[in-house]
Structure formats: C-alpha cells, structure tokens
Amino acid sequence: MSNIITLNDLDLDKYKDASVVDKLRPAHTFSPDLKDRLYGKKQFEGVSLPWQKMDGILLKTKQLSIWGGSNFSGKSSVLAQVANHIALQVPVLKMSFEMEPGETLEKMCKMAAGCKPSQEFIDYYLQQLNDKLWLLDHVGSLDHERVMGAAYVASNILGIKHIVIDSFMRLDIAPTDYDKQKIVINNLVWLAGALDVHIHLIAHFKKPADSRNTGDRHQVSGSSAITDLAHNCFLVWKNEEKAKKICSGDEYNDDEPDTVITLDKYRSDGTKVNQWGLWFDPVSGQFCETSERRNIHWQGAVRFEDWIEGA
Template sequence: MQLIPDNIDFSAYMDEPPAEHRVVPASSLLDSVIDHFFKPSDAPQVQMGWRKTHGDFEFRPAEVSLWAGINGHGKSQVIGQVALDLMDQSQRVCIASLEMAPPKVMARMARQAGGRLDVTVPFLKTFHRWTDSRLWIYDHVGSTDPRTILAVIRYAVDKFGVQHFVVDNLAKVIEKEDDYNGQKAFVNSLCTVAKDTGVHIHLVLHVKKGESEHKVPGKFDIKGSGATADLVDNIFVVWRNKAKEEEFREGNQEHADDPDCLLKLEKQRHGETEGSYRLWFHPGSMQYLESRHDRPKVYRIEPGITATEVEF
C-alpha cells in the first residue's frame, strides 16, 4: 500500500487535456466490433469475487460505476471487499476514502483479507507487503473539490498505472445536496476522465431518505441530480437487512435464511444482465458471503501463500 499525499502539486493534472474530435470511416472500427461479438479467449475478465455474479458482470475499462445505498448500509465495506477481489486479480486500485482515515481503511481491509477478526502483526506486515503495486490510498480526509479529485485520478493513472479509482463519497466532493448542476458536471467529468485514461471509476453515494430503511431502494432513489444515474455506465445498490438484525437482537431467528444484504445491479449499459444478489454478512471478517453457511474467503496475500499459512 502506498499513500498519495494531499500536498502534492497536482496543478499539471488540473485541466482536462484538449478534446480530440475525429471523424473516422466506419470500416476502421471492424476489429473492435469483432471483439465485441467474439471476445478473445485470452482477454482479461475482471470480476467480483462472488461466483453468482460471474457471467453477469465484469469491470470493463473506461467506465464509471455507482455504488449507492442508505447511509450506514455497508457501501464502503462492500467496495472494500470488491477492491480486494480486484487486487487478487492483479488489478491496481486507488482509494480516496474521504470519510475515513487511511489506517482505518487498511484495518478493515486487513480483516477482510485475512477472513478473521484476530489478525496479528506478522500477518499485517505480510498483507501490507502484498498490497505494494496493487493498492494506493489518497491521504486526505474531509471535503475536497471536483478539480482536485479529478487531478488525483489523472495523477494516479499516469504515475502508478492505476486501473480502478474509488471516490468515497460524492457528498465530500459536492457538499450541497441541491447542487444538481454541480453534481451533473462532476459525474460528467468522471465519465470523461474514465474514457480518456481507461481507468474504471467507482463512485460511492447515498440514496434519498425513504419512508423506511427496511424498503429496498432502487436507482430512482439516488440522491441528487437525476442526471447522475443517466450518465454512468453501471449502478449497484447496497441494502442491509436491518429488520432481520433487529429480530436477531431480540432472539428471533425465524428469518435466519433471509439474506443480510442485497447487492442490486440496477444498470449495466454495456452488458445484458441486471439483477439482485443475496449476500450474508460475517461480522468477524467483515466479509459478505454468498451463502449463510459459507466460510469467509482467505485471500492469497503472497504467491503460493494464503493468510491461514501466515503466523496469526
């Protein structure tokens, strides 16, 4: 894991590069169209770790994905686990967690990587060594502005070859909830940067307060400008089953087989699948599992070595 300090001079990355408008013959796109229908067998398919999502969705370059949900419903935990899945596939990830200090981000990801609560210093050293050349953290907590975060994305791609950039979350970049023009302009700029650089951008944001947090939200509940959902390529909604949690606290396990979380794929511009995936939360590891009876995944944090083989 490497830190990107917020005192770096990002001025060279502040302004968007000049737009290139090209008119090309349609026939020049033949190879790309062939790849669309007959994707080469050796082309990398970057996926989430949950097997039930395989074949339904892959993270394609130059796209923007929204991760939306009610405040406190685990969006950041889910995206942390997804980031580990990406790193497990040798993808380069940078996280701008504007609400949580970098050590806390890494502490949570360490538990997720080890699949357990009781990590040790030897494991933490091995885990952080594994993150080198896989994970970068933007060392800034608190509000920022669109030009700065866009510059940080360009910088991370240019300097480190980052392939996935997480912005957590929109409210720390555009503070006013009713600044619809500002939200639209920022998300539009994210889409432009993604197309220009090839990076896949993950934007975390809240949904509107509904009548009850027991109701599963959808893409039309996304807070702020409606253009946000229109502009991006993919939309995921994370929903936590708090009604089940309340029943468990009262000793009622009638709905034990109900999922703890729903991950809804609400939009996929360049794919044919939309749907909902049932997940179960494992508190010790902070992982979301495919089945109530699954054990947490233990990530291979060094070539040929799993976390269970590191001294705990």
C-alpha cells in the same frame, strides 16, 4: 427556401477547435475493434467481483460505476471487499474521505485474513499488495477538481486501473446544486475514458420510504444524471429488520440474506436488473455467499493458522 443542407453551407472552421471534423470516420475503419469485441480479447476484458454467484459481471475500464445505498447500508464495506479482490488483479486507488487510511486498511486486512490478523499476516498482506493498493491520505470534503487531479496522477504515474471515491457527497457540491452535480458526473465519465480506468463512486440514497424495499437507482440522492450518465449502478441494501432481531436477541430467519446487492444498470451487455443475497460475517467483516458464512479466501488459501491472532 430549401430545407436541404450541403457541406458547402456549413462553416466548418468554427468547429475545428473541438476537432469534430477530424473524428468523422466511416464505419469500416472500426472493423478490427468490432471483431475484437465480438470474438477477441475485448469480450473477456474487465475484472471480476469477489462472489462466484456474480460470475459474468465484469468491471471494464473507461466506465463509471455508482454504488448506492442508504446510510449504514454497508456500501463502503462491500466496496472495500471489492477493492481487496480487484487489487489482486490490477492496481487500485482508494480515496475515502470519511475514514483515515489506517482505519481503511484495518477493515480490508481483517477481511483478507478472515478474522483479526496476526502481525505476520499484516506484513504478508501489505507485501502482497505492495504497489497494487494506494490510498489518498485525506479526510473531509475535497474539491472534485483536486480529486480528478489525484486520479490523473495515479493513472499516469502509478499505473492505477480502478479508482474508488467514497463518497460523492464529499466532493464539495451542494446537495441541491443539480447542475454542478451533472457537470461533475460528466467529468468523471470523461476522465474514466481518457485515463482508461474504472471509477467507483459511492452515492447515498434519499431517505427510504420503506426499509424493506431494496430500492432502485432512482432513489440515489441528487441529480438524476448521477445514475443516468453512469455505465453501471450497484445498490446495497441492508436487512434492517433481521439486524434488529440479532441485536435484541430475538429469533430470526438466517435463510434471509443480511445484505442484497442489486445490479440496476449494466451497460456492457444491457443485463436486466439482477439481485444477489449475501450474509455478513461479523468476525471478518466479509460479505459471504451463503448463510454458512464461509469466508472468501484472499490470494488463494491464505488463512494459515499460525498467522491468525489467537489461533
């Protein structure tokens, strides 16, 4: 019996429902897209992160990013600052199932102002965002299909380009149901591509063996598919030892960052693992570039003194 299979041997009819045959194309038909990626606009596509030290890291549409970390590592707060920054570039939908919208906006507006904002600044902040920031008014677990439905509406009707889901454990999936977790992640990857959006998904770490270890993507709790299928993986680590010294009034070394963000996977160009230290400012809630804790001004220099409460 011959091991050679010809097209005549294939029953193509059974594949037509999946439109596989229609999607087979010769390489030369992708020439415009290839040149655009290497020399055109596509090489610069994507939105930036708030920190200058992370210049060059771009969040592109049609991608899923995992933001992992231990409980109370600050991953939700870091992503809130990221969302504030992205909303100045493209429309954002934030779905936080652990925090009411008012509480989310309180944190984000405070970050934007650099401290407790005046009522005038609150009006300015909301006016600047206008239709650029949307929130899902729901607290508690929600079936992943309804979450995907909200994302579909947000993209097609509201023009949303970045979607934040906080968090994976709130998508009504059992912690040990790895098969369903893989299905949901596959669906989110597909959704990002189909809607031409970027999806940010917060995921929790397994209990860390050593709080001094910043960890890697394999510490994300649940199925390995969560990070295997994602395009990018950011990890947020909190310097617990330093935080305890600050709380107890003990001497500490402020040259050590309060938070470390690890980029453990970056699909766009295969960048190797990289890390950046950040310093937390308790007044604004911002994560700053250096130990001087100079706040990153939102929408340019927005800290007008007469807008700041108590100035």
